[in-house]
Amino acid sequence: MQHEVMFAGFGGQGILMIGKILAHAALEEGREVAWIPSYGPEMRGGTAYCLVAISDRPIGSPIIKNPRHLVAMNRPSLEKFAAKVKPGGIILINSSLAPDKSGRPDVDELAVPVTDIAKDLGSVRAANIVALGAFVARSGIVSFESIQAAVKEEFAEKQKLIPLEMEALEKGRQAAAK
Amino acid sequence: MGKTFKKPEALTDAHTHYCPGCTHGVIHRLVAEVIDELGIRGRTVGIAPVGCAVLAYNYFNCDFQEAAHGRAPAMATGIKRVRPDLMVFTYQGDGDLASIGMGEIIHAANRGEKFTTIFVNNAVYGMTGGQMAPTTMPGQRTTTSPMGRNVADVGMPVQMAELLSTLKTPGYITRQSVIKPRYITRAKKAIKRAFEYQMAGKCFSMVEVVSTCPTNWGMTPVEAVKWAEDTLLSYYQLGEFKTPEQEG
Amino acid sequence: MGKKILMKGNEAIGEAAIRAGCLNYFAYPITPQSEVAEYLSKRMPEVGGVFLQGESEVAVGYMLFGASAAGARVFTTSSSPGVSLMSEAISYIAGAQCPCVFVNIIRGGPGLGGILPSQGDYFQSVKGGGHGDYRMLVMAPASVQEAVEMMMMAFPLAEKYRNPVMILGDGLIGQMMEPVEFPDDLRTEPTDKDAWATNGMETRGSDKRNLVKSLYLDPEMLNNHNLHLKAKYDQMRREEVRYEPFNLDGDYRMLVISYGTMSRVCKTAVENLKAEGLEVGMIRPQTLFPFPEEEIREAAGKESCKSVISIEMSMGQMVEDVERCVRGRRPVTWYGKCGGEVPTPEEIMQVIKERIDG
Ligand SMILES: Cc1ncc(C[n+]2csc(CCOP(=O)(O)OP(=O)(O)O)c2C)c(N)n1
Numbered sequence: 072m073q074h075e076v077m078f079a080g081f082g083g084q085g086i087l088m089i090g091k092i093l094a095h096a097a098l099e100e101g102r103e104v105a106w107i108p109s110y111g112p113e114m115r116g117g118t119a120y121c122l123v124a125i126s127d128r129p130i131g132s133p134i135i136k137n138p139r140h141l142v143a144m145n146r147p148s149l150e151k152f153a154a155k156v157k158p159g160g161i162i163l164i165n166s167s168l169a170p171d172k173s174g175r176p177d178v179d180e181l182a183v184p185v186t187d188i189a190k191d192l193g194s195v196r197a198a199n200i201v202a203l204g205a206f207v208a209r210s211g212i213v214s215f216e217s218i219q220a221a222v223k224e225e226f227a228e229k230q231k232l233i234p235l236e237m238e239a240l241e242k243g244r245q246a247a248a249k
Numbered sequence: 250m251g252k253t254f255k256k257p258e259a260l261t262d263a264h265t266h267y268c269p270g271c272t273h274g275v276i277h278r279l280v281a282e283v284i285d286e287l288g289i290r291g292r293t294v295g296i297a298p299v300g301c302a303v304l305a306y307n308y309f310n311c312d313f314q315e316a317a318h319g320r321a322p323a324m325a326t327g328i329k330r331v332r333p334d335l336m337v338f339t340y341q342g343d344g345d346l347a348s349i350g351m352g353e354i355i356h357a358a359n360r361g362e363k364f365t366t367i368f369v370n371n372a373v374y375g376m377t378g379g380q381m382a383p384t385t386m387p388g389q390r391t392t393t394s395p396m397g398r399n400v401a402d403v404g405m406p407v408q409m410a411e412l413l414s415t416l417k418t419p420g421y422i423t424r425q426s427v428i429k430p431r432y433i434t435r436a437k438k439a440i441k442r443a444f445e446y447q448m449a450g451k452c453f454s455m456v457e458v459v460s461t462c463p464t465n466w467g468m469t470p471v472e473a474v475k476w477a478e479d480t481l482l483s484y485y486q487l488g489e490f491k492t493p494e495q496e497g
Numbered sequence: 498m499g500k501k502i503l504m505k506g507n508e509a510i511g512e513a514a515i516r517a518g519c520l521n522y523f524a525y526p527i528t529p530q531s532e533v534a535e536y537l538s539k540r541m542p543e544v545g546g547v548f549l550q551g552e553s554e555v556a557v558g559y560m561l562f563g564a565s566a567a568g569a570r571v572f573t574t575s576s577s578p579g580v581s582l583m584s585e586a587i588s589y590i591a592g593a594q595c596p597c598v599f600v601n602i603i604r605g606g607p608g609l610g611g612i613l614p615s616q617g618d619y620f621q622s623v624k625g626g627g628h629g630d631y632r633m634l635v636m637a638p639a640s641v642q643e644a645v646e647m648m649m650m651a652f653p654l655a656e657k658y659r660n661p662v663m664i665l666g667d668g669l670i671g672q673m674m675e676p677v678e679f680p681d682d683l684r685t686e687p688t689d690k691d692a693w694a695t696n697g698m699e700t701r702g703s704d705k706r707n708l709v710k711s712l713y714l715d716p717e718m719l720n721n722h723n724l725h726l727k728a729k730y731d732q733m734r735r736e737e738v739r740y741e742p743f744n745l746d747g748d749y750r751m752l753v754i755s756y757g758t759m760s761r762v763c764k765t766a767v768e769n770l771k772a773e774g775l776e777v778g779m780i781r782p783q784t785l786f787p788f789p790e791e792e793i794r795e796a797a798g799k800e801s802c803k804s805v806i807s808i809e810m811s812m813g814q815m816v817e818d819v820e821r822c823v824r825g826r827r828p829v830t831w832y833g834k835c836g837g838e839v840p841t842p843e844e845i846m847q848v849i850k851e852r853i854d855g
């Protein structure tokens with residue numbers, strides 16, 4: 072089974088980073104992975120997105136028009152990509168910055184105010200990690216231990232931030248459970 | 250500026266794609282105002298560089314050509330030689346003009362080609378993501394000089410206005426800036442003078458404009474202006490370096 | 498083999514060169530390969546190597562020529578417009594028989610084109626973008642791992658033939674992140690170049706000087722020189738063809754030829770069609786020069802095979818080579834796109850179904 076997750080939001084929201092952390096966690100679990108960024112003129116100031124493919128078999132086409140899941144960190148990315156998600160997938164919406172409806176009755180929709188949660192934790196910048204925690208908890212795409220390890224690895228050179236990021240993951244998990 | 254807040258005719262209605270705090274937009278406006286004031290829009294051809302200003306033709310409302318990276322002065326030469334009556338300007342960044350296009354600009358200036366070059370010096374490669382340029386300051390960190398520009402390894406930043414004014418062929422060479430309102434009036438005068446020399450069939454003209462690139466400098470627009478004023482302007486001094494009236 | 502790590506194609510290419518034993522890199526920034534230069538501007542100083550950003554791709558081409566002629570292992574990376582500017586140097590390097598490695602992370606053309614993935618530089622790479630009778634050995638990776646392996650093979654091959662080798666990727670290979678490991682067995686020592694390199698007579702302990710040049714004013718000498726070059730290219734044709742066969746065992750009704758990123762999409766399409774009960778065979782050239790001519794000819798000639806299709810992110814370049822191989826024994830068609838949008842597996846399945854019986 073191949074899972075594809077699209078992470079989308081503003082440039083600067085750490086979109087590419089959470090995609091990379093998820094890919095990393097899956098790799099450590101022995102899965103096949105590919106991380107495909109958006110690059111090109113639309114990057115400047117506009118929407119940033121990346122796609123992570125995770126599979127038990129070698130990944131064929133890295134060109135994926137219809138991802139299984141979507142993590143939409145802002146309104147434009149929800150509007151742009153919600154319709155592309157495969158039926159039965161998860162759409163995680165950052166309800167702090169986007170309306171908490173995707174208009175897709177055929178998906179598992181999850182609205183989490185990740186920006187507000189991150190603000191409460193003391194750093195807006197951790198919003199991406201809150202979203203990652205919520206998505207992983209809901210999808211079970213990798214184990215929670217794997218994602219914790221991958222986040223620690225990502226912040227290995229910024230040890231000071233690790234407690235905050237762990238807390239952010241955990242808050243995400245709790246929000247997804249509600 | 251000041252007087253005309255109305256959009257010049259030589260600019261289109263398009264919103265520019267430049268980052269907040271980028272000076273490309275201001276420079277476009279000054280050039281457009283000069284084109285309007287001289288009434289030459291109908292016989293002006295601009296040449297876009299390869300750099301952040303590659304889409305300049307979406308913002309200028311006159312004929313335009315798109316050059317390969319660094320080759321705008323050669324294309325301008327081509328136009329002026331077959332149609333001396335057209336008013337021609339190139340609009341180039343520092344990677345475009347001072348690195349890959351160094352040969353073209355020197356030879357065009359030395360032949361005294363009668364076109365005008367607007368040279369936007371922001372001390373980095375903007376479009377490609379902030380790599381080191383020939384104009385990058387000593388110690389300045391860029392994506393290809395992560396420890397800061399090491400002058401023992403790659404030399405000192407190139408001062409194009411000074412370099413071109415050493416040529417014996419008559420020309421008009423000046424360096425201006427637009428980072429603060431008080432520089433802008435003078436910059437516009439210089440651009441106008443450059444176009445007037447061209448109109449009179451007199452000489453090659455280049456206006457170097459010291460600019461900002463907050464995005465790739467990793468600064469806010471306000472920080473960028475301060476850094477440009479403190480660091481760039483002390484190395485890239487403003488003023489007239491050469492006029493055709495003076496002997497070369 | 499080491500541990501698998503996640504790396505962006507561009508960075509993995511830079512690291513692979515170092516692992517292969519190449520510590521000299523010259524380049525000029527251009528999207529979508531600037532990350533190689535950015536990575537190596539940090540990494541080369543760490544390993545005591547040379548990193549220099551040249552003033553243009555024209556200059557970079559000759560920095561490689563000079564360094565290589567002086568006996569060093571050297572490489573560069575660029576993208577289409579930059580490779581056009583290097584093409585003059587590539588011709589001189591081939592003429593003077595120096596080993597260099599060029600990486601082209603192709604973007605859309607012609608002219609400024611776009612910056613998204615493309616395979617529009619097939620002719621430029623395979624048929625010679627510069628002047629004169631020369632060939633490069635061209636390898637086209639379909640994954641980041643394969644880019645790493647090809648990079649590591651490129652240096653010994655360049656030295657074996659004293660000829661430029663090109664790695665032809667596309668924007669996706671450069672930008673994508675995949676797991677990679679750096680195979681130990683591809684680590685090679687540079688070969689002995691004393692016989693020809695201008696590395697200084699003292700260095701090689703000889704009082705016979707070496708000359709690196711490509712000028713032969715005497716017609717007979719120039720002809721002989723070109724015959725010698727041709728002999729090398731013929732040897733490549735015999736010894737260096739690399740390709741991946743896919744689903745060729747069964748009774749396939751159509752044969753797909755595709756390389757690089759495009760071939761991954763085609764592979765998925767072929768797998769999906771198989772699941773639907775439709776057999777399609779595929780050959781993925783890993784070397785574009787030398788081209789797997791015999792293999793394509795043979796696979797196309799199979800009884801069950803009714804037609805051949807070349808699927809490429811260009812407006813029909815490789816298809817000319819495919820036609821040359823098939824020699825009219827089966828109808829050959831082309832499908833592709835080159836604006837930067839990579840065709841999807843569904844799109845390829847549709848095209849195959851429409852054309853399956855020729
Ligand atoms: C032959 C060639 N080499 C490299 C590039 C990639 N490239 C595009 S813009 C650019 C540099 C832009 O910097 P600059 O001229 O300083 O202008 P800015 O973007 O800062 O305004 C480069 C290297 C190209 N398009 N063509």
Ligand code: SF4
Pocket residue numbers: 266267268270271272273301371375376461462463464465
């Ligand atoms: S990258 Fe720099 S030069 Fe380009 S638009 Fe942004 S601020 Fe201006």
